[in-house]
Amino acid sequence: MTAPAPQEKDSTAMASEKEAGKAAGPRIGVFVCHCGSNIAGVVDCTKVREAAGQLPGVIVAKENKYTCSDLGQEEIIKAIKENGLERVVVASCSPRLHEPTFRKCIQQAGLNPYLLQMVNIREQCSWVHSLEKDKATEKAKDLVRMGVSKAAKLQPLEAREVPVEPASLVVGGGVAGIQAALDLAQMGFKVYLVESKPSIGGKMAQLDKTFPTGDCAICILAPKMVELSRNSNITLLSYSEVEEVKGYIGNYEVKVRRKARYVHEEKCVGCGLCADACPVKVDNEFDLGFGQRKAIYIPFPQAVPLKYAIDKENCLHFKTGKCLLCVKACTNEAVDHSLQDEILSIKVGTIIVATGYDTYTPKKNGVYRYWEYDNVITGLELERLVNASGPTGGHLIRPSDGQPPKRVAFVQCVGSRNKKIGNNYCSRVCCMYAIKNAQIIKEHAPETEITVYYNDIRAFGKGFEELYHRIREDYFVEFIRGRPAKLSQDPKTKSIKIRAEETLLNKITEREFDLVVLSVGLVPSEGSKKIGKILSLTTTADGFFAEAHPKLRPVDTAMDGIYLAGCAQGPKDIPDSVAQAKAAAASAAIPMSARKVTIEPLTASVNEELCQGCGLCTELCPYGAPELVQSEKGGWKARVTEALCHGCGTCAASCPQKAIVAMQFTDEQIYSELEAALPGQPKTHAKTHHGKKKAEAEVS
Amino acid sequence: MKDSGEVEKTFIGGLHEELREDKIIDEAQLDLDFPKEIRKYGGRDVMTCLQCGNCTGVCPISLKIDYKTRSIIKYCQFGLKKYTLGTRWVCATCYRCYEHCPADINPAEVMIALRHIAVREGIIPPFVRTAAMNLAKYGQSVKPDPEIDKIRKELGLPMIEAEDPEYARVVREIGVLLHATKYDKLIGIQEEVKL
Numbered sequence: 001m002t003a004p005a006p007q008e009k010d011s012t013a014m015a016s017e018k019e020a021g022k023a024a025g026p027r028i029g030v031f032v033c034h035c036g037s038n039i040a041g042v043v044d045c046t047k048v049r050e051a052a053g054q055l056p057g058v059i060v061a062k063e064n065k066y067t068c069s070d071l072g073q074e075e076i077i078k079a080i081k082e083n084g085l086e087r088v089v090v091a092s093c094s095p096r097l098h099e100p101t102f103r104k105c106i107q108q109a110g111l112n113p114y115l116l117q118m119v120n121i122r123e124q125c126s127w128v129h130s131l132e133k134d135k136a137t138e139k140a141k142d143l144v145r146m147g148v149s150k151a152a153k154l155q156p157l158e159a160r161e162v163p164v165e166p167a168s169l170v171v172g173g174g175v176a177g178i179q180a181a182l183d184l185a186q187m188g189f190k191v192y193l194v195e196s197k198p199s200i201g202g203k204m205a206q207l208d209k210t211f212p213t214g215d216c217a218i219c220i221l222a223p224k225m226v227e228l229s230r231n232s233n234i235t236l237l238s239y240s241e242v243e244e245v246k247g248y249i250g251n252y253e254v255k256v257r258r259k260a261r262y263v264h265e266e267k268c269v270g271c272g273l274c275a276d277a278c279p280v281k282v283d284n285e286f287d288l289g290f291g292q293r294k295a296i297y298i299p300f301p302q303a304v305p306l307k308y309a310i311d312k313e314n315c316l317h318f319k320t321g322k323c324l325l326c327v328k329a330c331t332n333e334a335v336d337h338s339l340q341d342e343i344l345s346i347k348v349g350t351i352i353v354a355t356g357y358d359t360y361t362p363k364k365n366g367v368y369r370y371w372e373y374d375n376v377i378t379g380l381e382l383e384r385l386v387n388a389s390g391p392t393g394g395h396l397i398r399p400s401d402g403q404p405p406k407r408v409a410f411v412q413c414v415g416s417r418n419k420k421i422g423n424n425y426c427s428r429v430c431c432m433y434a435i436k437n438a439q440i441i442k443e444h445a446p447e448t449e450i451t452v453y454y455n456d457i458r459a460f461g462k463g464f465e466e467l468y469h470r471i472r473e474d475y476f477v478e479f480i481r482g483r484p485a486k487l488s489q490d491p492k493t494k495s496i497k498i499r500a501e502e503t504l505l506n507k508i509t510e511r512e513f514d515l516v517v518l519s520v521g522l523v524p525s526e527g528s529k530k531i532g533k534i535l536s537l538t539t540t541a542d543g544f545f546a547e548a549h550p551k552l553r554p555v556d557t558a559m560d561g562i563y564l565a566g567c568a569q570g571p572k573d574i575p576d577s578v579a580q581a582k583a584a585a586a587s588a589a590i591p592m593s594a595r596k597v598t599i600e601p602l603t604a605s606v607n608e609e610l611c612q613g614c615g616l617c618t619e620l621c622p623y624g625a626p627e628l629v630q631s632e633k634g635g636w637k638a639r640v641t642e643a644l645c646h647g648c649g650t651c652a653a654s655c656p657q658k659a660i661v662a663m664q665f666t667d668e669q670i671y672s673e674l675e676a677a678l679p680g681q682p683k684t685h686a687k688t689h690h691g692k693k694k695a696e697a698e699v700s
Numbered sequence: 701m702k703d704s705g706e707v708e709k710t711f712i713g714g715l716h717e718e719l720r721e722d723k724i725i726d727e728a729q730l731d732l733d734f735p736k737e738i739r740k741y742g743g744r745d746v747m748t749c750l751q752c753g754n755c756t757g758v759c760p761i762s763l764k765i766d767y768k769t770r771s772i773i774k775y776c777q778f779g780l781k782k783y784t785l786g787t788r789w790v791c792a793t794c795y796r797c798y799e800h801c802p803a804d805i806n807p808a809e810v811m812i813a814l815r816h817i818a819v820r821e822g823i824i825p826p827f828v829r830t831a832a833m834n835l836a837k838y839g840q841s842v843k844p845d846p847e848i849d850k851i852r853k854e855l856g857l858p859m860i861e862a863e864d865p866e867y868a869r870v871v872r873e874i875g876v877l878l879h880a881t882k883y884d885k886l887i888g889i890q891e892e893v894k895l
Contacts, residue, residue, distance in 0.1 A: 417802060482754075506771060508762060
């Protein structure tokens with residue numbers, strides 16, 4: 001660091017004259033942060049500090065290069081002790097980042113942590129007004145004046161502690177969910193793993209080999225699945241869905257629908273006699289329609305739990321009332337068509353969401369003609385076609401005539417990096433899975449010609465670039481940089497002609513292929529959308545779940561006690577999913593190990609004398625915190641469950657009786673801010689400006 | 701390989717003439733503000749182009765002549781105007797490139813923006829000026845022609861009568877518009893415009 005640290009500029013000159021006139025209000029200290037040049041490069045921090053020093057109640061005004069640093073925090077503590085400060089205003093970055101830091105800091109100096117007011121002069125001044133330095137400085141002064149005015153009205157608050165149930169719910173039984181459940185169980189916590197399909201395993205179970213090392217996916221996954229089913233700390237709820245979640249961190253009450261398998265799980269030994277007897281054959285969704293299964297089935301041989309399930313839509317008995325061949329075939333009396341869905345209630349302290357992804361489905365009438373041409377398939381379909389336990393026993397054939405293809409094309413970025421369909425993001429796995437599948441095809445049939453149509457090859461992971469190199473050096477796979485513009489089918493041979501610009505040649509080429517594989521991207525799964533609604537989780541613009549902080553809290557959500565793992569949070573490959581699952585398990589273990597958690601006191605509270613029990617707040621609250629209860633004197637009154645309340649203030653702003661107060665955002669505090677923002681304006685009065693007040697409260 | 705000239709040509713791979721000219725694009729030729737200018741004239745941000753070539757592949761013109769939509773967008777990114785000169789008028793603005801562009805750029809409108817810029821810099825191909833003149837004179841970009849009249853007759857369409865006062869009024873109105881928008885001055889057809 002070459003720039004000299006700014007002097008600790010102290011407004012002591014003013015201090016003495018202030019002492020006299022300001023005994024009435026609380027003693028306030030203002031700390032203006034340079035944030036290196038992040039703020040000071042635009043905002044004139046010295047002017048802001050000088051202006052702050054003139055404000056009523058301000059005893060100390062200082063500026064600092066990095067207020068959040070050890071040195072900066074030391075200075076706040078010192079200033080509090082030396083000047084007997086009662087309120088602290090820090091003008092720096094967003095409270096999202098450092099409010100907890102400074103709360104701890106003033107607590108160390110003996111102040112109640114909630115007597116802190118943050119003023120955001122970085123995101124709201126220097127960053128957005130970087131071209132208008134003077135105006136940014138004026139705005140910073142205004143914001144500091146508002147903050148000081150509000151600080152004078154702050155009240156001390158006390159945080160509360162609630163107990164945490166040492167049990168966790170893991171939603172989704174793919175590799176991420178499996179890993180998170182195993183880790184938590186091994187730490188000694190009770191785990192409920194809910195999976196909507198009859199078997200756990202997720203998408204990884206469908207894959208053939210994994211990049212870049214070429215391990216067989218199911219061979220490395222199956223042992224984990226078995227380990228999970230044998231762990232006594234884990235209750236595996238397969239063929240089940242989360243119906244309802246109530247409560248808050250440490251105390252979630254969950255209702256799980258156990259869909260009827262029509263097979264007693266405890267009696268079924270997985271022998272398969274029932275399936276042998278079943279006369280109904282349908283497409284197996286696990287093989288994406290290429291293979292078949294019976295109406296009583298396990299999705300794949302390594303299924304966990306190895307318990308059969310009846311597909312009610314296709315079962316002859318449910319259609320005609322007859323058949324029952326499976327019942328006769330079962331030697332253990334496990335098949336029972338009279339079973340019903342069950343609702344299971346469980347109590348958990350934390351929830352891990354690992355609901356994974358779906359592959360992008362190419363559009364009908366789209367350029368790639370996926371729905372019209374048999375020989376245009378997706379990457380996941382290819383995985384089943386080259387999989388040794390797949391419908392073809394691992395022999396790649398083209399769907400139109402069952403012949404092995406001589407020329408195969410891969411088309412990259414289908415459903416990814418495309419603004420037209422709204423998927424702007426890179427799906428991160430398609431480059432590598434296409435390269436990996438090209439290798440598999442070449443190993444099976446070395447004479448196959450393979451061409452990859454790509455935009456950019458993103459071989460960013462460990463061992464990825466080496467595989468990309470190997471595929472060209474050893475397997476002579478051809479790479480064409482260009483996005484196919486037109487696919488057309490030869491009506492006789494069913495071969496596909498691709499027209500594309502080979503951008504590096506600056507020429508338009510037309511090539512014919514026997515099989516075209518679309519490297520489809522990853523999109524949020526249907527299951528994610530469902531659970532997202534139930535848990536009120538937020539998503540980023542791409543539709544995947546939003547983490548609490550993209551760098552520093554990558555597995556947490558905005559909801560305390562709910563964590564993310566795997567592709568539900570964004571596209572990622574298997575190692576990244578496993579790593580995130582382990583991180584989510586470790587994060588969930590923090591409150592469960594402590595057995596208690598601190599709840600922020602920034603909640604809404606109801607003045608029961610004013611409340612008329614209209615129930616508007618119960619309808620508007622996004623977290624279900626207020627509820628109507630019968631009061632002792634008769635009549636209904638709203639009551640807020642503090643642990644559920646996030647302090648958003650929706651109820652307080654909407655209450656027609658003004659019976660609800662949002663802590664640290666009380667009417668008095670907001671009005672004091674507004675009055676500071678608009679000096680010289682006549683005083684606004686809450687009671688005469690209902691509509692206006694509401695609007696202003698929302699703005700603030 | 702007997703005389704020395706033969707030897708020299710062989711030595712440089714027969715590229716004797718070409719080697720005299722420097723093929724390096726000098727930094728001075730670049731105009732990195734050009735994308736902003738294109739945006740000013742209605743072309744969307746060319747900087748987001750992924751260079752995937754989808755636009756070229758779907759372009760009906762690209763199939764017939766040496767015109768690569770993608771390349772033109774690339775030249776625009778660097779502000780290499782001279783490479784876009786000869787090609788910008790061939791675009792038929794069918795918008796297929798826009799329909800397929802994954803980056804949501806509208807190459808057809810970039811071409812239109814390029815035409816705007818070219819005209820303002822005085823680079824106007826003769827056929828454009830002719831069409832503008834026709835517009836000023838006859839109210840349509842195609843000059844009236846006995847051949848066309850014949851076809852109109854065959855198709856049962858009404859004849860265009862130059863003496864028709866309604867027709868003359870329309871031509872005058874077009875002239876007023878061309879003048880008011882300073883289009884006549886821009887193209888250099890002030891004399892043709894009747895007010």
